[in-house]
Amino acid sequence: MNIVVISDTHGFLPSSDEFFALLDEADRIYHLGDGLREIRTLEYAYGEKLLWVAGNNDPVFGKSYAIDDAEGVKILLTHGHDFGVKSSLTKLAAFAKERGASHVFYGHTHIQSDDEISGVRLINPGSLRRGYYCFATAHEGRLVARQMKRFV
Secondary structure (H helix, E strand, O other), X not given: OEEEEEOOOOOOOOOOHHHHHHHHHOOEEEEOOOOHHHHHHHHHHHHHHEEEOOOOOOOOOOOOEEEEEEOOEEEEEXXXXXXXXXXXXXXXXXXXXXXXXXXXXXXXXXXXXXXXXXXXXXXXXXXXXXXXXXXXXXXXXXXXEEEEEOOO
């Protein structure tokens, strides 16, 4: 299963054919918040293929986290502001572990990162507004994720 993970679009979606081809080919698209207009656009275009959570700049009360089972990998999605991710990932890792998630995708900081705390892998795709995203593949209980920068 191929997954494209984006976050912090803040009014921006790349208009390139390459970007939309990437989304077309993905089995899932995760949007980690701060881009309600773009979330609505993607929701219209991709329907149930899109999973999203609300960010601190989204003017609606959306869900603050979601859990997905991607080919046997339990993944928690969140924007991260509710967990203080700008100062520490410990609270987020504990929250994920309590829910049985082995992986977390989060946003908010606009900076790509890939960390592991207490057996939980925490991945931030960075801000798509700055051209950053993550491409992940889940298969038979394993997840391979690559941080990318292409779209500006």
